[in-house]
Amino acid sequence: MPSVEIKGLDLRYSSARVLQDLNLEVMKGEFMVLLGSSGCGKSTLLNCIAGLVEPDAGQIHINGRNVTWDEPSARGIGMVFQSYALYPQMSVEKNLSFGLRNAGVDKIEIDRRVRHIAGLLQIEPLLKRKPAALSGGQRQRVAIGRALVRDADVFLFDEPLSNLDAKLRAKLRVEIKRLHLEHGNTMIYVTHDQIEAMTLADRIAILKEGKIVQTGTPDDIYNRPVNRYVADFIGTPSMNFLDGELLGRSFLRGHLELPLADYPFIHGQCADCSAMIGIRPEHIVTGKDLNEATVTTQVVVDMVEPMGADTLVHTRLEGTAFQIRMTGQAQVRKNDRLLIGIDPLRASLFDRESGLRL
Amino acid sequence: MPDKSMSDWCSDGQRVPDGPRPSSGFSRRNVMIYGTLLVIALYYLFPLYVMIVTSLKGMPEIRIGNIFSPPVDITFQPWVKAWSSACTGLDCDGLSRGFWNSVRILIPSTILSVAIASINGYVLANWRFRGADLFFTILIIGAFIPYQVMIYPLVILLREMGLYGSLTGLVLVHTVFGMPILTLLFRNYFTSVPEELFRAARVDGAGFWQIYFQIMLPMSLPIIVVATILQVTGIWNDFLFGVIYTKPENYPMTVQLNNIVNSVRGVKEYNVNMAAALLTAGVPLIIYIASGKLFMRGITAGAVKG
Ligand SMILES: Nc1ncnc2c1ncn2[C@@H]1O[C@H](COP(=O)(O)OP(=O)(O)OP(=O)(O)O)[C@@H](O)[C@H]1O
Ligand SMILES: [Mg+2]
Numbered sequence: 001m002p003s004v005e006i007k008g009l010d011l012r013y014s015s016a017r018v019l020q021d022l023n024l025e026v027m028k029g030e031f032m033v034l035l036g037s038s039g040c041g042k043s044t045l046l047n048c049i050a051g052l053v054e055p056d057a058g059q060i061h062i063n064g065r066n067v068t069w070d071e072p073s074a075r076g077i078g079m080v081f082q083s084y085a086l087y088p089q090m091s092v093e094k095n096l097s098f099g100l101r102n103a104g105v106d107k108i109e110i111d112r113r114v115r116h117i118a119g120l121l122q123i124e125p126l127l128k129r130k131p132a133a134l135s136g137g138q139r140q141r142v143a144i145g146r147a148l149v150r151d152a153d154v155f156l157f158d159e160p161l162s163n164l165d166a167k168l169r170a171k172l173r174v175e176i177k178r179l180h181l182e183h184g185n186t187m188i189y190v191t192h193d194q195i196e197a198m199t200l201a202d203r204i205a206i207l208k209e210g211k212i213v214q215t216g217t218p219d220d221i222y223n224r225p226v227n228r229y230v231a232d233f234i235g236t237p238s239m240n241f242l243d244g245e246l247l248g249r250s251f252l253r254g255h256l257e258l259p260l261a262d263y264p265f266i267h268g269q270c271a272d273c274s275a276m277i278g279i280r281p282e283h284i285v286t287g288k289d290l291n292e293a294t295v296t297t298q299v300v301v302d303m304v305e306p307m308g309a310d311t312l313v314h315t316r317l318e319g320t321a322f323q324i325r326m327t328g329q330a331q332v333r334k335n336d337r338l339l340i341g342i343d344p345l346r347a348s349l350f351d352r353e354s355g356l357r358l
Numbered sequence: 359m360p361d362k363s364m365s366d367w368c369s370d371g372q373r374v375p376d377g378p379r380p381s382s383g384f385s386r387r388n389v390m391i392y393g394t395l396l397v398i399a400l401y402y403l404f405p406l407y408v409m410i411v412t413s414l415k416g417m418p419e420i421r422i423g424n425i426f427s428p429p430v431d432i433t434f435q436p437w438v439k440a441w442s443s444a445c446t447g448l449d450c451d452g453l454s455r456g457f458w459n460s461v462r463i464l465i466p467s468t469i470l471s472v473a474i475a476s477i478n479g480y481v482l483a484n485w486r487f488r489g490a491d492l493f494f495t496i497l498i499i500g501a502f503i504p505y506q507v508m509i510y511p512l513v514i515l516l517r518e519m520g521l522y523g524s525l526t527g528l529v530l531v532h533t534v535f536g537m538p539i540l541t542l543l544f545r546n547y548f549t550s551v552p553e554e555l556f557r558a559a560r561v562d563g564a565g566f567w568q569i570y571f572q573i574m575l576p577m578s579l580p581i582i583v584v585a586t587i588l589q590v591t592g593i594w595n596d597f598l599f600g601v602i603y604t605k606p607e608n609y610p611m612t613v614q615l616n617n618i619v620n621s622v623r624g625v626k627e628y629n630v631n632m633a634a635a636l637l638t639a640g641v642p643l644i645i646y647i648a649s650g651k652l653f654m655r656g657i658t659a660g661a662v663k664g
Contacts, residue, residue: 052557073563085554089576098572099562146562 001064003028003186004154009048009058011041011210018044019055019210026154026203031180031187033197036207037233042190043082045207046156049188050079063153073102078147079156083163084139086131092142093118093127099150117149120179137168148179157189161196173199194234198222206230224348228355231278231348237312239278240322243352246275251349253277254318258295258344265358270351275358278348281312281325285341293341299324301336313338413437413632420628436629440637444630446609446617453634455607456614460594460641462525463610467532468589471540472582474533479544480574484556485566494545501538509602516603523605531603532593540585547581548574583652591642611638 004026011019018041026032034042047053049060051072059068067075086095093114100110118124121141131139140160147155160176161169177200180187191197197204198218205215214226225231231239244253251258258277285293299315299322306328313324313332324340332338349358373380382388408425413436415429442452449455481487482494512531513522521527551574559569600610609617615638619631646653 047557050557050561052560071563072557072561077561079558079561081554081558083552083554085552085558087555087559087573089573098559098564102563102565102568146558150562 001028002026002061003030003063004049004188005059005061006045006049007059007061009045009060010056011044011048011053012056017210019048022058022210022212024205024212024215026186026188028186029184031189031200031202033201033204034188034190034207035194035197035204035233036192038192040207041210042192042207043158044210046079046158046188046190049075049154050077050156051075073099076153077156078150078152078154080143080147080158080160082159084131084143086139086142086146088131091128091130092123092134095131095142096127096146096149099146103150113149113151117145120148121145121175136164137172140164140172144176144179148183152185154186154188157187159190159192162191162193169193169196176200194236206233223346224357225278226357228276228278228350231350235280237281237323237325239280239348240317240320242277242279242318242320242322244275244277246270246273246349246358248272251275251277251344256295256297256318258342258347260344260349262345263347263349265349270358274352276350276352277344278350279342280346281323282310283343283346284324285343286324286326286330286338290339290341292343294344295342296339297342299338299340301332301334301338303334304332315340409632409636413629413636415629417625417627417629436627436633437637439627440618440630440634444618444627444634445621446614453611453614453618453637456609456611457637459525459604459608460611463528463532463600464590464593467529467536467593468586470529471533471536471589472585475537475540475585476544476575476578476582477570478537478541479546479548480570482541482545483548483551484553484569484574494541497538497541501542505535505598509598513602522603523608525604525608528599528603528608528610531599532589532596535599536589536592540589543581543585543588544578547578551577580652583649587645587649587653590645594641 002025004024006022006024009019009022010017022045024032034045036042044053048055049062051060051067051070055068059066061067062075062077087098090098096114096117097110100113105113114127115124118127121144123138123141123145126134126138126142131142134142140163144157144160147157157176161172164172173196176189180200189196189200201218203215203217204221206213206221208229214221214230216224221230221234225234228241232241242253242256244251244256246252246260249259249261251260290296297317299317301313301315302321303314305312305314309328311326311328311330311332313326313330315322315324315338324338326332350356351358411428412420412425414432414434416431416433416435419430440452441454443450444452446456478497482490516522516527516530519527521530555573556569559573564572594610595612596610597612597616600613604610604613615634618634
């Protein structure tokens with residue numbers, strides 16, 4: 001049974017359509033990540049699910065119940081906000097217990113739950129402090145604690161880690177993952193950080209201009225993007241795109257010919273049409289791996305960006321900028337000639353007109 | 359360490375910038391600024407000085423005519439007289455009655471207007487109901503309509519309500535006239551509170567009053583201080599409404615002060631007049647001095663960090 005079901009959600013602010021006929025199902029216990037660029041409507045969607053923003057059309061079901069007209073507190077959700085939104089005048093303890101007190105839970109039970117959550121998130125020593133006296137990471141924990149303490153079925157997280165530095169983000173990311181594995185609640189998590197999305201998600205939904213472009217496992221999204229937008233959006237450095245022609249069972253671009261006999265075409269094959277191939281920089285092989293490559297070709301190095309663990313090499317292939325990701329130890333210099341191998345099965349083909357995956 | 363002290367100075371004898379910048383002290387600029395400020399302060403403090411010394415002199419000493427000289431023979435008689443036995447029209451019981459009238463007007467009007475305005479501001483900022491913008495616009499226009507236009511209609515209104523001449527009527531008038539500016543003050547303050555805070559409270563199941571009392575109100579202390587000071591000084595200093603909407607036995611202190619000073623019978627007792635004026639000005643003066651810091655904090659209070 002889906003835990004959260006969104007049917008035909010529509011929302012506009014004056015003239016701008018922020019959400020357009022949006023449908024989404026999130027299964028019980030699933031970790032769903034909403035991923036999209038800034039301003040695509042992620043927070044708005046989350047606020048609609050929480051009941052903080054009224055949609056113009058559509059329904060929201062939580063645990064099989066239509067909650068479209070219900071108050072936020074009656075929907076069985078816990079929410080973590082982008083800016084933490086801790087109550088500044090209340091101590092951490094009061095922050096955590098506010099929802100329970102409003103719900104009229106008895107004192108002993110409130111105390112038990114607050115202690116439990118504080119222990120879980122390691123914030124016991126902070127219980128008496130005001131939010132102003134906490135660091136960013138500590139505030140974030142309290143904000144997560146405030147959502148967890150309500151023992152809701154569905155948790156909504158709006159970019160909970162976006163205000164933290166990289167180290168802390170990585171640490172809290174693991175904690176969130178662990179919390180989810182332990183509790184098994186349904187989780188809808190908004191982010192525009194791909195790493196977060198890939199590492200946390202059971203499934204990812206990619207939003208663009210208020211529409212869901214693709215939902216799928218991180219593996220699906222990464223390896224089988226449904227269109228050019230998703231292919232380009234996912235992965236840093238982003239995918240290389242080459243325009244070319246589809247002729248028979250191969251892709252042609254200048255001197256380059258990529259055989260596609262085993263490529264898993266989906267929309268039937270458009271024979272002899274203009275297409276575009278997308279190849280991830282990390283899917284290009286060099287050196288001793290070249291033996292296994294289907295196609296090899298030569299490129300000239302334009303620029304080298306060492307990044308520690310790996311090295312990004314800028315080259316040109318058939319006149320188009322082309323990036324290659326090599327190991328950090330690779331010894332390459334500008335103007336070197338480099339032999340590279342391409343595996344067409346790991347590439348993605350798109351129709352050049354519609355941008356859809358072939 | 360000779361090496362280090364050497365390196366603290368450049369070859370031309372200038373000190374190398376290191377640590378706190380040396381303050382300029384008696385620079386020409388500072389002398390100009392503080393000199394000017396001092397002159398202006400003296401200019402404004404001078405009348406106050408004259409009032410104080412005059413109020414402490416006896417009438418014979420005043421008749422000598424040197425208003426600047428300090429009192430030779432300090433007497434508090436004028437203050438006692440101003441407070442308890444100066445004549446206003448027919449009654450001769452001093453300012454004390456007016457003082458208590460003013461207190462009885464001030465306290466309910468201030469509490470009522472600040473309380474209502476803060477709720478107004480909260481609703482306008484957070485519970486955006488249909489027509490909220492129109493309501494707000496009308497309220498703000500209200501602040502720009504000259505009082506004179508509304509005086510007579512209000513007299514009729516109060517008369518019809520049976521409140522004309524009573525303290526309750528005047529309290530009502532003060533509350534209504536304070537509403538636009540105070541509401542604006544509170545609305546702007548609450549709009550600066552991050553919306554997510556309000557949303558978090560709703561997810562936590564807090565209702566209209568719970569959010570107001572437990573979250574918004576505790577955060578709005580600085581602006582409550584500002585609003586209270588505005589109202590206290592405004593209402594205390596009010597003369598016009600006091601004359602128009604109350605009867606002589608309910609006159610506030612300012613009206614009584616006017617009546618004492620302008621009383622035509624007998625000799626002009628300057629010392630009593632000065633003492634009476636100082637007594638009347640005392641309340642706002644004390645408020646300003648006591649709350650100066652809080653007031654500035656409230657005025658400049660911007661975004662609230664959580
Ligand atoms: N109250 C509002 N009035 C008008 N437009 C709004 C309002 N709130 C949001 N929008 C618009 O709706 C769109 C989606 O906003 P939303 O906050 O959902 O973006 P987002 O995906 O969460 O972006 P970010 O990653 O930056 O948080 C934006 O274009 C924004 O300008
Ligand atoms: Mg957002």
